[in-house]
Amino acid sequence: MSTVRVRNLWKQYGDQVVLEHINLDIPSGEFCALVGPSGCGKTTFLRLLLAMEQPTRGTITIDGKPLPGEPRPDRGVVFQRYSVFPHLTVEENIVLGLEFARAPLTGRLYGAKKRRALEEVAETIERVGLSPSRTKYPGELSGGMQQRLSIAQALVRKPRILLMDEPFGALDPGTKAQMYVLVRELWRAERMTVFMVTHDLKEGFSLATRVLAFDKVRHDPQAPEAYGATVKFNIPLDDKAERAEIVSKLPALAATENEEGATRGRPWARLFDFAGTTRRKRRESHERTSV
Amino acid sequence: MGLRIINRRPGRGGALFWGALPFLAVLALYLTFSAMRLAENPNDKLLPALSTIAETVVRLAFTPDQRTGQVLLWVDTAASLARLAWGLAVSAALGLVIGIASGLVPYLRAGLSPFVAVVSLIPPMALLPILFISFGLDELSKVVLIVIGIAPFLIRDLAMRVEAIPPELVIKAQTLGASTWQIITRLVLPTMLPKLIDALRLSLGPAWLFLISAEAIAAQDGLGYRIFLVRRYLAMDVILPYVAWITLMAFLMDWGLRALNRRTSPWLTRGMA
Ligand SMILES: Nc1ncnc2c1ncn2[C@@H]1O[C@H](COP(=O)(O)OP(=O)(O)O)[C@@H](O)[C@H]1O
Ligand SMILES: [Mg+2]
Numbered sequence: 001m002s003t004v005r006v007r008n009l010w011k012q013y014g015d016q017v018v019l020e021h022i023n024l025d026i027p028s029g030e031f032c033a034l035v036g037p038s039g040c041g042k043t044t045f046l047r048l049l050l051a052m053e054q055p056t057r058g059t060i061t062i063d064g065k066p067l068p069g070e071p072r073p074d075r076g077v078v079f080q081r082y083s084v085f086p087h088l089t090v091e092e093n094i095v096l097g098l099e100f101a102r103a104p105l106t107g108r109l110y111g112a113k114k115r116r117a118l119e120e121v122a123e124t125i126e127r128v129g130l131s132p133s134r135t136k137y138p139g140e141l142s143g144g145m146q147q148r149l150s151i152a153q154a155l156v157r158k159p160r161i162l163l164m165d166e167p168f169g170a171l172d173p174g175t176k177a178q179m180y181v182l183v184r185e186l187w188r189a190e191r192m193t194v195f196m197v198t199h200d201l202k203e204g205f206s207l208a209t210r211v212l213a214f215d216k217v218r219h220d221p222q223a224p225e226a227y228g229a230t231v232k233f234n235i236p237l238d239d240k241a242e243r244a245e246i247v248s249k250l251p252a253l254a255a256t257e258n259e260e261g262a263t264r265g266r267p268w269a270r271l272f273d274f275a276g277t278t279r280r281k282r283r284e285s286h287e288r289t290s291v
Numbered sequence: 292m293g294l295r296i297i298n299r300r301p302g303r304g305g306a307l308f309w310g311a312l313p314f315l316a317v318l319a320l321y322l323t324f325s326a327m328r329l330a331e332n333p334n335d336k337l338l339p340a341l342s343t344i345a346e347t348v349v350r351l352a353f354t355p356d357q358r359t360g361q362v363l364l365w366v367d368t369a370a371s372l373a374r375l376a377w378g379l380a381v382s383a384a385l386g387l388v389i390g391i392a393s394g395l396v397p398y399l400r401a402g403l404s405p406f407v408a409v410v411s412l413i414p415p416m417a418l419l420p421i422l423f424i425s426f427g428l429d430e431l432s433k434v435v436l437i438v439i440g441i442a443p444f445l446i447r448d449l450a451m452r453v454e455a456i457p458p459e460l461v462i463k464a465q466t467l468g469a470s471t472w473q474i475i476t477r478l479v480l481p482t483m484l485p486k487l488i489d490a491l492r493l494s495l496g497p498a499w500l501f502l503i504s505a506e507a508i509a510a511q512d513g514l515g516y517r518i519f520l521v522r523r524y525l526a527m528d529v530i531l532p533y534v535a536w537i538t539l540m541a542f543l544m545d546w547g548l549r550a551l552n553r554r555t556s557p558w559l560t561r562g563m564a
Pocket of ligand 2: 043
């Protein structure tokens with residue numbers, strides 16, 4: 001189980017407010033797609049979930065427990081770039097998580113222990129279609145293969161939460177389609193809670209069971225940095241049958257936690273509204289720059 | 292229309308020819324001027340004939356010295372290489388340990404990097420008298436001079452390269468459960484080893500410079516000592532082969548380190564990474 005609750009979360013860099021007033025209740029097993037204009041703070045939000053960065057204000061809890069202060073194996077990650085270790089082969093990249101767990105001193109397994117670990121990950125390597133490339137280095141793989149490697153590597157430690165930052169942004173359409181199938185399969189099999197940043201609305205809606213649209217709701221034309229983005233629309237895709245099948249019900253809150261629940265209602269109407277505001281904003285900024 | 296000159300490339304044989312050309316030109320120039328001077332004065336010592344140099348090389352490299360019974364070239368070479376090897380090894384170890392520590396641990400960086408930056412600006416040769424006074428005239432002061440000369444560069448280079456490791460990789464290792472020590476052994480050390488070797492290659496020139504300087508000033512043997520000893524007798528027939536020999540060894544070290552890099556870090560050359 002891994003219910004993620006975010007309460008009144010703010011993140012500032014100096015005077016620049018990047019994220020403000022974020023409240024979320026994500027049930028265990030949810031596949032969340034994070035969408036929004038670029039630079040609005042989606043990556044920053046993932047970094048906060050990873051605990052690469054600390055919030056300026058507010059709290060994040062997983063199953064009621066506050067987030068530890070640094071990255072841990074319960075939260076796996078797939079970055080868009082630098083997602084795998086260039087000096088290790090496919091096999092070595094994937095088995096690394098087991099080596100860290102089983103060889104505290106050297107971080108390296110030898111002999112029979114190494115062979116056993118390699119046997120354990122063979123299935124994962126097979127599942128992401130990298131068996132024929134086991135002994136290749138990442139530099140010898142295509143972009144899609146590197147991302148598959150990165151996902152497989154993250155799964156070895158069986159994270160309860162998987163964070164992905166535009167994992168397929170640099171891939172061609174055909175490879176993307178393959179990756180969608182793979183990611184959904186893995187999500188269903190592992191029942192992880194997934195947070196995936198994407199700039200592709202269609203990708204978000206087709207993959208996820210909940211779409212979180214980040215955007216600014218307050219603007220100060222004199223001081224564009226004064227206000228940050230928030231979760232403008234929080235859209236559970238209840239019409240997807242698998243949402244009921246895989247995503248758990250939100251557990252009741254402990255008495256100390258105050259409910260500022262997800263906004264509910266007509267999701268699609270909001271999406272159009274969201275598209276409208278971004279278009280309007282783009283037009284405005286365009287007008288400003290052309291003056 | 293012919294190809295632009297930037298698009299014309301020599302073949303294998305062509306590259307060999309063009310590569311050899313400057314060497315041959317220098318050799319021809321030397322032979323010409325040497326012959327001219329010797330025609331004027333058969334006792335001229337400045338540009339000895341190749342035959343004279345060859346005789347001297349046989350004497351230095353293959354005949355025991357009458358006074359000491361040792362073959363000078365090998366004694367000098369062994370002494371110099373030992374000092375150089377110590378200097379390089381100690382510097383590389385310092386570079387690796389301090390460079391990684393200060394590149395990786397913010398508190399150590401705060402404490403070390405201004406100090407190393409200032410130390411790296413001290414002209415090492417200006418410290419040589421202090422080294423002779425405090426470490427004596429024998430081996431230690433020469434090794435220390437090499438270390439002072441190149442270790443700050445290695446430390447700063449390594450620290451900068453450790454800082455340049457994409458944070459994504461360090462974070463990813465943490466999400467795979469790595470401790471700080473495991474991050475060092477499995478991520479930092481293996482990716483920094485080729486950078487250290489490259490930095491060492493760049494340090495070879497300065498290392499030889501400091502070695503020869505220290506030997507010239509105070510030593511009983513060594514390549515630099517010999518060159519400066521025979522300078523008094525204008526013994527160009529000794530100096531020239533010694534210089535060529537030093538150059539050859541420096542070249543072989545550079546080449547060896549590059550080969551070592553390719554062997555120990557195959558991922559550098561395989562694929563595009
Ligand atoms: N370490 C940082 N220091 C200062 N500003 C930052 C930092 N990281 C991100 N930002 C700023 O935060 C904003 C959001 O960035 P980011 O989360 O990367 O956006 P997104 O992923 O949605 O495109 C940007 O304006 C960026 O300049
Ligand atoms: Mg981003």
